[in-house]
Amino acid sequence: xxxxxxxxxxxxLITCEEQNRILENHSLAVKDGNIVGIMPCxxxxxxxxxxxxxxxxxxALLPGFINSHTHIAMNIFRGLADDLDLMDWLNNYIWPAEGxxxxxxxxxxxxxxxxAEMIRGGTVRFNxxxxxxxxxAKAAVEAGIHAHVGMTIIDVPTAWAKTPDEYxxxxxxxxxxxxxxxxxxxxxxxxxxxxxxxxxLIKVNELAQEHGIKINIHLQEVASEAQQxxxxxxxxxxxxxxxxxxxxxxxxxxxxxxxxxxxxxxxxKYRPNIVHCPESNMKLASGTCPVTRLLRDxxxxxxxxxxxxxxNDLDMIGEMRTAAFLGKHSAGDPKALPAETVLKMATLHxxxxxxxxxxxxxxxxxxxxxxxxxxxxxxxxxxxxxxASQIVYAASRNQVTDVWISGKxxxxxxxxxxxxxxxxxxxxxxxxxxxKS
Amino acid sequence: xxxxxxxxxxxxLITCEEQNRILENHSLAVKDGNIVGIMPCxxxxxxxxxxxxxxxxxxALLPGFINSHTHIAMNIFRGLADDLDLMDWLNNYIWPAEGxxxxxxxxxxxxxxxxAEMIRGGTVRFNxxxxxxxxxAKAAVEAGIHAHVGMTIIDVPTAWAKTPDEYxxxxxxxxxxxxxxxxxxxxxxxxxxxxxxxxxLIKVNELAQEHGIKINIHLQEVASEAQQxxxxxxxxxxxxxxxxxxxxxxxxxxxxxxxxxxxxxxxxKYRPNIVHCPESNMKLASGTCPVTRLLRDxxxxxxxxxxxxxxNDLDMIGEMRTAAFLGKHSAGDPKALPAETVLKMATLHxxxxxxxxxxxxxxxxxxxxxxxxxxxxxxxxxxxxxxASQIVYAASRNQVTDVWISGKxxxxxxxxxxxxxxxxxxxxxxxxxxxKS
Numbered sequence: 001x002x003x004x005x006x007x008x009x010x011x012x013l014i015t016c017e018e019q020n021r022i023l024e025n026h027s028l029a030v031k032d033g034n035i036v037g038i039m040p041c042x043x044x045x046x047x048x049x050x051x052x053x054x055x056x057x058x059x060a061l062l063p064g065f066i067n068s069h070t071h072i073a074m075n076i077f078r079g080l081a082d083d084l085d086l087m088d089w090l091n092n093y094i095w096p097a098e099g100x101x102x103x104x105x106x107x108x109x110x111x112x113x114x115x116a117e118m119i120r121g122g123t124v125r126f127n128x129x130x131x132x133x134x135x136x137a138k139a140a141v142e143a144g145i146h147a148h149v150g151m152t153i154i155d156v157p158t159a160w161a162k163t164p165d166e167y168x169x170x171x172x173x174x175x176x177x178x179x180x181x182x183x184x185x186x187x188x189x190x191x192x193x194x195x196x197x198x199x200x201l202i203k204v205n206e207l208a209q210e211h212g213i214k215i216n217i218h219l220q221e222v223a224s225e226a227q228q229x230x231x232x233x234x235x236x237x238x239x240x241x242x243x244x245x246x247x248x249x250x251x252x253x254x255x256x257x258x259x260x261x262x263x264x265x266x267x268x269k270y271r272p273n274i275v276h277c278p279e280s281n282m283k284l285a286s287g288t289c290p291v292t293r294l295l296r297d298x299x300x301x302x303x304x305x306x307x308x309x310x311x312n313d314l315d316m317i318g319e320m321r322t323a324a325f326l327g328k329h330s331a332g333d334p335k336a337l338p339a340e341t342v343l344k345m346a347t348l349h350x351x352x353x354x355x356x357x358x359x360x361x362x363x364x365x366x367x368x369x370x371x372x373x374x375x376x377x378x379x380x381x382x383x384x385x386x387x388a389s390q391i392v393y394a395a396s397r398n399q400v401t402d403v404w405i406s407g408k409x410x411x412x413x414x415x416x417x418x419x420x421x422x423x424x425x426x427x428x429x430x431x432x433x434x435x436k437s
Numbered sequence: 438x439x440x441x442x443x444x445x446x447x448x449x450l451i452t453c454e455e456q457n458r459i460l461e462n463h464s465l466a467v468k469d470g471n472i473v474g475i476m477p478c479x480x481x482x483x484x485x486x487x488x489x490x491x492x493x494x495x496x497a498l499l500p501g502f503i504n505s506h507t508h509i510a511m512n513i514f515r516g517l518a519d520d521l522d523l524m525d526w527l528n529n530y531i532w533p534a535e536g537x538x539x540x541x542x543x544x545x546x547x548x549x550x551x552x553a554e555m556i557r558g559g560t561v562r563f564n565x566x567x568x569x570x571x572x573x574a575k576a577a578v579e580a581g582i583h584a585h586v587g588m589t590i591i592d593v594p595t596a597w598a599k600t601p602d603e604y605x606x607x608x609x610x611x612x613x614x615x616x617x618x619x620x621x622x623x624x625x626x627x628x629x630x631x632x633x634x635x636x637x638l639i640k641v642n643e644l645a646q647e648h649g650i651k652i653n654i655h656l657q658e659v660a661s662e663a664q665q666x667x668x669x670x671x672x673x674x675x676x677x678x679x680x681x682x683x684x685x686x687x688x689x690x691x692x693x694x695x696x697x698x699x700x701x702x703x704x705x706k707y708r709p710n711i712v713h714c715p716e717s718n719m720k721l722a723s724g725t726c727p728v729t730r731l732l733r734d735x736x737x738x739x740x741x742x743x744x745x746x747x748x749n750d751l752d753m754i755g756e757m758r759t760a761a762f763l764g765k766h767s768a769g770d771p772k773a774l775p776a777e778t779v780l781k782m783a784t785l786h787x788x789x790x791x792x793x794x795x796x797x798x799x800x801x802x803x804x805x806x807x808x809x810x811x812x813x814x815x816x817x818x819x820x821x822x823x824x825a826s827q828i829v830y831a832a833s834r835n836q837v838t839d840v841w842i843s844g845k846x847x848x849x850x851x852x853x854x855x856x857x858x859x860x861x862x863x864x865x866x867x868x869x870x871x872x873k874s
Binding site: 076079084116281308329331332333380383389390421425429432 | 521557558716745748763765770814820822834866872
């Protein structure tokens with residue numbers, strides 16, 4: 001008998017590997033934060049022993065979700081203003097609120113609130129873009145969640161930095177502080193081609209290549225972006241990035257609703273990662289990322305919720321469902337984006353996007369024990385014929401009961417173990433009262 | 438002091454009247470199953486007294502949701518087959534399963550399961566179309582939910598009836614049994630223009646006019662329907678119904694994704710009710726109902742989940758969110774279908790569709806006490822700036838904590854009071870084992 005730290009027995013186990021396996025009555029063992037192996041329960045009982053054995057007779061175990069694009073601290077502005085034109089929303093609500101309130105303290109509190117929501121919804125890793133990255137990193141480390149924290153570069157002054165030079169200096173300072181951290185991965189986050197000059201995009205690219213840092217950018221979210229870069233550079237945004245050598249598997253291009261024939265050729269040649277944010281794209285009427293076409297071309301497409309100020313949640317189960325719905329709707333084909341594909345977009349494809357698929361994104365021996373349990377014995381998910389289908393099309397976020405990150409349990413039977421829910425609710429109400437006034 | 442049966446004090450109260458009001462710190466009194474009145478908590482405490490006083494300090498009270506189109510007993514086939522072409526799904530999965538298993542007993546058990554899901558999600562009234570209507574009616578009456586039960590007419594034999602004559606005979610028998618029932622309203626449900634002959638549609642219409650029965654039909658769900666009726670009658674489906682005099686405010690036309698210029702003229706002239714089922718339409722890639730255009734023309738549009746075998750739930754909060762997303766996406770306008778509009782589609786517009794807006798669909802003195810409470814103090818719905826927006830864009834079905842139907846409490850702090858949850862789960866698993874085998 002091999003001694004392990006944690007032994008999980010499950011009714012269902014969905015691996016989300018490239019060749020997905022849906023296993024019944026299987027067990028998973030964890031040691032030193034990693035998955036040791038997976039085998040049928042009966043064999044597992046003869047192979048492994050542990051002081052921490054947990055039974056999930058009504059649950060499916062899955063790899064935790066990876067939210068590949070978000071602005072978590074914007075949770076504090078959730079629902080402040082909805083049903084508005086983008087520029088009205090930004091100019092008259094979000095930017096004034098951010099200008100007045102965004103600070104180290106706000107970003108820390110708001111990040112905690114968002115991390116609590118993410119863990120409660122089964123997210124174990126997120127890819128963020130906002131200001132005061134050290135506040136988000138601190139909140140993530142304390143809560144035990146994996147964070148890919150954006151070092152934002154933008155040519156307009158904010159509370160975090162006033163000039164491009166200051167953005168770069170603060171970014172490199174953050175990078176030095178966290179470059180070898182177990183839970184935090186710094187990455188560059190130039191905001192977009194319409195808010196960052198060509199000169200600064202080149203600088204980002206040079207620094208990224210020098211240090212081996214990933215680059216994350218909002219790209220071709222709406223058709224008007226291309227009009228702007230065409231007028232300025234006679235290039236579409238993706239063409240501009242290709243022109244300066246930024247388009248590669250190291251690039252994370254978020255949204256990509258507007259893709260020309262030449263854009264497809266660039267994507268096929270340089271193979272960046274795309275992040276699809278269907279709920280944000282629908283709610284803001286931005287357009288539709290052609291996910292089915294991209295996947296057919298073997299372009300990696302992951303899933304993100306975008307920020308909760310626009311979206312209005314960080315719910316990856318909901319986002320998978322909307323991705324499947326929108327995929328079928330836009331392709332005119334009910335077979336498009338089936339349940340198992342969107343499950344992989346929310347897990348393994350996210351890990352690939354962040355360059356971490358060797359260590360996470362699926363239930364595979366040797367990978368980190370980033371695991372969630374979803375209870376499928378609720379009225380809303382019965383009867384149960386196909387667990388993957390049930391999770392995508394019928395389950396809701398509150399059916400996530402347990403979450404482990406690197407083998408450490410952070411949610412147990414719906415209770416947060418690394419965050420104080422009551423304190424967070426008090427903080428939320430306190431910020432709300434200030435911002436609303 | 439006036440003695441009332443029930444006195445509810447709430448943090449928020451959303452009336453969903455035509456001129457919606459969002460009230461803070463208000464109370465609602467109930468007597469003999471009806472709403473007596475609404476007033477600020479401080480006044481209410483001096484006006485009403487009751488042996489049953491309940492406080493909802495973290496909640497919004499709303500009128501219960503009205504699911505204006507569903508096939509509730511199909512819950513038993515939820516997730517049996519997904520991600521398939523419609524005809525493959527019907528011919529190879531649903532119709533064989535229905536042919537083998539649908540019976541009085543299945544419809545009763547499956548209706549109970551679905552009613553439990555509906556009550557847990559805040560639905561107080563539903564408009565159904567299936568077979569063995571007496572089994573659905575029995576389950577509804579026992580659970581205390583309002584049911585508009587379809588008397589299905591279809592030109593193909595099923596377990597319920599073999600010939601059109603038998604369908605009509607059984608329908609009229611059901612009508613006689615329930616025509617004056619407090620909780621059950623029989624209505625005609627000819628399946629569609631491609632499964633019911635012109636002759637039988639005329640017969641439905643005559644009987645409906647004779648007895649004052651509403652008519653509910655799937656109409657122009659996909660573009661191919663019009664090709665079929667054009668080939669047969671040289672009329673589009675809606676034109677065919679107009680031709681036989683069936684199009685009126687008495688008609689409930691479900692789906693309507695495919696609307697021609699002449700169809701719009703017919704809708705404007707005869708003013709039937711439309712039921713929008715956005716999740717079904719997206720998942721089956723059926724097309725998009727032009728809701729914004731219809732509402733601009735003052736055509737009544739309600740909301741339905743469709744059956745859970747295709748959809749895959751009976752969650753009206755989720756359906757509202759998808760309706761808002763799809764409305765903005767299809768109109769290319771983030772201002773389209775705002776939160777308060779979809780809330781009304783899910784309540785007052787549903788009541789209008791079913792001809793019951795005089796007695797339900799909003800929190801209004803004199804109407805039935807069909808009321809739900811939604812807890813907004815969860816991590817996922819904090820901070821809270823606008824309750825209506827938060828319910829549509831951030832809340833989930835499990836935040837519905839309490840439900841009253843005609844003043845009788847049927848859900849209390851998430852516990853079903855008129856249904857045995859454990860027994861239902863056993864029934865679901867028992868049916869699943871039979872059907873799966």
